[in-house]
Amino acid sequence: MIREFADEMSQGMKKNVRKHFREYLLGMMIPPEIRRKSISNISSLVSEYDQSTINRAFHGVDPQTLDRNYIAFLKSVIGKHRVQFIGDDTLLEHPGSKVMESVGWFYDRKKGSSVLAHQPVTSCLYDMDAHEFYPFLFRLYRKRDDSGDEFRTKIEIMGEIFKIAQDNFNIAGKVVDSWYSSFKFLGNNFVTEMKSNRKASFENLGKMTKKNSDLFLTMDEILESTFLFLDRDSEIL
Numbered sequence: 091m092i093r094e095f096a097d098e099m100s101q102g103m104k105k106n107v108r109k110h111f112r113e114y115l116l117g118m119m120i121p122p123e124i125r126r127k128s129i130s131n132i133s134s135l136v137s138e139y140d141q142s143t144i145n146r147a148f149h150g151v152d153p154q155t156l157d158r159n160y161i162a163f164l165k166s167v168i169g170k171h172r173v174q175f176i177g178d179d180t181l182l183e184h185p186g187s188k189v190m191e192s193v194g195w196f197y198d199r200k201k202g203s204s205v206l207a208h209q210p211v212t213s214c215l216y217d218m219d220a221h222e223f224y225p226f227l228f229r230l231y232r233k234r235d236d237s238g239d240e241f242r243t244k245i246e247i248m249g250e251i252f253k254i255a256q257d258n259f260n261i262a263g264k265v266v267d268s269w270y271s272s273f274k275f276l277g278n279n280f281v282t283e284m285k286s287n288r289k290a291s292f293e294n295l296g297k298m299t300k301k302n303s304d305l306f307l308t309m310d311e312i313l314e315s316t317f318l319f320l321d322r323d324s325e326i327l
Contacts, residue, residue: 101159171219
């Protein structure tokens with residue numbers, strides 16, 4: 091099954107790349123308690139070649155071809171089903187690995203400090219008819235100093251991933267982290283957590299302007315009004 095899936099994902103790539111991609115995918119199935127997942131460990135367990143050979147072949151994988159093949163696979167599984175788009179980001183910590191490409195210092199909210207890590211913007215698709223989750227695409231976020239003229243915000247990256255999902259699937263709505271709760275990105279039919287300083291309206295007023303700003307409330311103001319209604323024994327709630 092792994093061989094068939096690997097061959098399907100690597101269609102259109104060079105023969106040696108496809109072979110080592112299959113070995114890499116097989117190596118990723120190794121339980122972490124048996125061996126830490128790394129190119130050298132995968133090479134020693136599933137390949138007759140030196141790790142440098144697998145490493146070169148792995149870097150020969152065309153990410154655009156891989157994306158196209160994976161999207162085609164998902165479309166064959168999901169079909170016309172209604173889909174929820176789920177978006178977030180995470181940190182993949184790499185202590186002491188300053189030489190790794192795209193690694194940078196990012197703030198870890200759980201630790202309360204900055205860590206050396208990759209920060210991928212991630213996504214998932216939920217098939218609302220089959221009740222199944224499928225990992226979708228991800229893109230690495232790079233800080234402005236490391237990106238130069240190619241810098242994109244996390245919201246811009248998430249917007250790009252969502253556009254690809256929208257072009258290929260029957261998207262019914264989106265569920266995203268509070269970081270992506272911007273008017274421009276959210277659109278209609280969304281679920282998100284609002285930051286306490288973000289303002290929202292109970293009516294469809296579009297973007298907040300000077301003329302309608304008094305009709306927008308922060309989450310703290312909304313909660314304050316809610317408790318005020320409760321204290322007054324209002325019949326509104």
